[in-house]
Amino acid sequence: xxxxxxxxxxxxxxxxxxxxxxxxxxxxxxxxxxxxxxxxxxxxxxxxxxxxxxxxxxxxxxxxxxxxxxxxxxxxxxxxxxxxxxxxxxxxxxxxxxxxxxxxxxxxxxxxxxxxxxxxxxxxxxxxxxxxxxxxxxxxxxxxxxxxxxxxxxxxxxxxxxxxxxxxxxxxxxxxxxxxxxxxxxxxxxxxxxxxxxxxxxxxxxxxxxxxxxxxxxxxxxxxxxxxxxxxxxxxxxxxxxxxxxxxxxxxxxxxxxxxxxxxxxxxxxxxxxxxxxxxxxxxxxxxxxxxxxxxxxxxxxxxxxx
Numbered sequence: 001x002x003x004x005x006x007x008x009x010x011x012x013x014x015x016x017x018x019x020x021x022x023x024x025x026x027x028x029x030x031x032x033x034x035x036x037x038x039x040x041x042x043x044x045x046x047x048x049x050x051x052x053x054x055x056x057x058x059x060x061x062x063x064x065x066x067x068x069x070x071x072x073x074x075x076x077x078x079x080x081x082x083x084x085x086x087x088x089x090x091x092x093x094x095x096x097x098x099x100x101x102x103x104x105x106x107x108x109x110x111x112x113x114x115x116x117x118x119x120x121x122x123x124x125x126x127x128x129x130x131x132x133x134x135x136x137x138x139x140x141x142x143x144x145x146x147x148x149x150x151x152x153x154x155x156x157x158x159x160x161x162x163x164x165x166x167x168x169x170x171x172x173x174x175x176x177x178x179x180x181x182x183x184x185x186x187x188x189x190x191x192x193x194x195x196x197x198x199x200x201x202x203x204x205x206x207x208x209x210x211x212x213x214x215x216x217x218x219x220x221x222x223x224x225x226x227x228x229x230x231x232x233x234x235x236x237x238x239x240x241x242x243x244x245x246x247x248x249x250x251x252x253x254x255x256x257x258x259x260x261x262x263x264x265x266x267x268x269x270x271x272x273x274x275x276x277x278x279x280x281x282x283x284x285x286x287x288x289x290x291x292x293x294x295x296x297x298x299x300x301x302x303x304x305x306x307x
Contacts (some may be wrong), residue, residue: 008034042086075131083152132166
């Protein structure tokens with residue numbers, strides 16, 4: 001890889017496992033001229049230990065992702081949040097070896113380094129367009145005791161160098177790629193990240209997002225006003241009912257305006273995202289507002305009947 005990498009993080013943590021959706025997201029990133037840096041969320045089909053890959057994506061999916069990058073002249077990167085992949089660090093035997101590898105010359109350190117080297121070779125075999133590893137690590141506190149994880153990160157960096165792969169450190173204190181688009185900069189779900197980074201053409205998605213954000217902001221303002229009205233009516237029995245009734249009515253009408261937004265967002269995303277995932281995100285937006293409306297409307301009824 002002679003050109004500079006331009007990574008774009010695709011964080012698959014919490015994303016439903018749907019192969020076609022993942023491949024499509026990679027295609028969108030590549031089509032916009034970025035190099036997908038994928039956080040596989042423990043679902044990369046590592047082959048070093050078959051027990052680790054029981055719930056991984058099939059190798060055919062990884063091959064399809066690799067083709068998307070190759071056909072568009074882009075490279076793939078793997079995001080790692082530990083010096084060994086999630087599936088390995090979650091197993092007691094591997095975790096014990098990794099966290100006990102304090103000395104650079106110790107047998108345990110050599111075991112970790114050998115595992116990392118084998119894993120990189122494994123990944124490069126599955127994805128010929130693999131260009132490197134993106135390491136997401138926390139800065140070590142000044143004057144603190146040596147962190148064995150840092151030694152493991154160093155051995156991972158050495159393994160990348162031996163395989164002629166890039167090692168991009170996304171730690172703010174050790175950043176080696178100033179233009180790296182870390183996933184901490186993104187807001188909302190993976191679909192929204194794709195939209196905000198301009199990976200999808202058309203104004204409909206952007207308009208739908210703006211309308212959804214405006215609805216959510218207005219909804220919680222109305223909830224706050226209804227809370228105030230209920231509190232005032234509870235503390236002051238002489239307060240007029242008009243404010244209570246008006247506040248409840250306004251919030252109810254606002255909630256009824258949500259389904260058309262759902263349809264707009266669903267239509268906008270139809271070509272680029274999993275509809276079930278989008279609707280699930282929208283349910284998480286509307287559910288707490290509806291819960292507040294139900295609770296406060298009941299309190300309004302109690303307050304009014306007590307007068």
